Amino acid sequence: MPALVCHMAGLVDGIDVASAGELKVALDAGADAQEISFAGPAKRRVELQQAVAAGILINIESFREVAELASICDDTGDVARLAVRVNPDFELKSSGMKMGGGAKQFGVDAEQVPELLAEIGRSGMAFEGFHLFAGSQNLKPEAIVEAQGKSYELALRLAQSAPSAVRFLNLGGGFGIPYFPGEQPLDLAPIAANLAGIAERARRELPEAELVIELGRYLVGEAGIYVARIVDRKLSRGQTFLVSDGGLHHHLSASGNFGQVIRKNYPVAIGNRMLPAERETVSVVGPLCTPLDLLADRMELAVARAGDLVVIFQSGAYGFTASPQAFLGHPPCTELLV
Numbered sequence: 001m002p003a004l005v006c007h008m009a010g011l012v013d014g015i016d017v018a019s020a021g022e023l024k025v026a027l028d029a030g031a032d033a034q035e036i037s038f039a040g041p042a043k044r045r046v047e048l049q050q051a052v053a054a055g056i057l058i059n060i061e062s063f064r065e066v067a068e069l070a071s072i073c074d075d076t077g078d079v080a081r082l083a084v085r086v087n088p089d090f091e092l093k094s095s096g097m098k099m100g101g102g103a104k105q106f107g108v109d110a111e112q113v114p115e116l117l118a119e120i121g122r123s124g125m126a127f128e129g130f131h132l133f134a135g136s137q138n139l140k141p142e143a144i145v146e147a148q149g150k151s152y153e154l155a156l157r158l159a160q161s162a163p164s165a166v167r168f169l170n171l172g173g174g175f176g177i178p179y180f181p182g183e184q185p186l187d188l189a190p191i192a193a194n195l196a197g198i199a200e201r202a203r204r205e206l207p208e209a210e211l212v213i214e215l216g217r218y219l220v221g222e223a224g225i226y227v228a229r230i231v232d233r234k235l236s237r238g239q240t241f242l243v244s245d246g247g248l249h250h251h252l253s254a255s256g257n258f259g260q261v262i263r264k265n266y267p268v269a270i271g272n273r274m275l276p277a278e279r280e281t282v283s284v285v286g287p288l289c290t291p292l293d294l295l296a297d298r299m300e301l302a303v304a305r306a307g308d309l310v311v312i313f314q315s316g317a318y319g320f321t322a323s324p325q326a327f328l329g330h331p332p333c334t335e336l337l338v
């Protein structure tokens with residue numbers, strides 16, 4: 001969402017992009033190219049060319065990318081800026097999604113990294129450091145603390161094989177937000193204390209390194225609400241359905257189809273009936289031809305009728321852009337920054 005990226009660009013120290021499309025949005029938003037990094041397992045040559053031309057940091061995820069970048073630099077005379085995305089030899093415990101540890105398509109396995117570093121050294125490109133992203137949506141501070149500690153130790157070990165000093169060390173993120181009943185906001189105090197300790201060590205052990213944490217939904221997820229209008233109200237064999245003009249084509253993650261193993265309801269309300277009112281148990285569904293198009297499953301909500309507004313909270317991340325908007329040709333939703 002370009003308007004949001006513009007707003008955020010002035011508030012954060014850097015932006016990580018996942019495609020040339022996102023790179024364009026970040027540059028258009030006025031983000032400093034020096035502070036943009038690019039991660040993702042399928043960077044095409046044309047995307048790498050754009051990244052080199054823009055002067056951003058490229059998080060290397062394979063041996064192919066090093067060779068491709070060396071050839072681009074041969075053609076243009078540019079010097080690419082590289083960090084190595086490491087697939088660590090540990091996992092982020094209790095995280096909603098794991099992007100590191102075990103066999104993964106992301107990054108380069110830690111045990112292969114020394115060989116990759118040697119190749120970067122021979123290429124003459126500018127090595128800047130390491131990127132480790134173990135996983136996301138974690139609400140357990142002790143798991144994040146453990147992952148950050150292990151990531152730092154691993155980077156310190158790998159730094160011994162680096163062609164030059166480590167100037168950039170991205171320890172990942174994974175900071176979760178509460179979506180479901182019983183979940184509590186993440187307690188940042190132990191994470192901050194741990195990071196202070198790591199920063200203190202890094203001043204001695206990696207004195208040139210800038211430490212980075214990479215936050216996604218933690219910054220914007222709670223700021224977003226999704227609103228759909230109820231089109232119909234139906235009773236089917238004892239169960240009431242509110243049928244809305246929005247659904248999984250706008251908000252795949254609220255429907256549970258973006259990686260939830262057991263589907264749970266996001267926080268939902270009838271937005272124009274927030275004052276205490278009569279309540280009932282209903283399901284909120286969308287217009288698509290699949291029972292997966294479910295925004296709330298047998299949830300207690302204020303009694304609503306056609307024309308009322310269903311509101312889904314915690315929708316500022318993995319909503320619009322993570323959803324199959326073209327499915328069945330219904331209108332896309334409108335994004336507004338208020």
Ligand SMILES: Cc1ncc(COP(=O)(O)O)c(C=O)c1O
Binds near residue numbers: 215
């Ligand atoms: C490399 C990387 N960085 C950041 C994120 C953002 O994760 P989150 O929004 O959970 O903070 C992801 C999520 O997939 C990722 O893969």
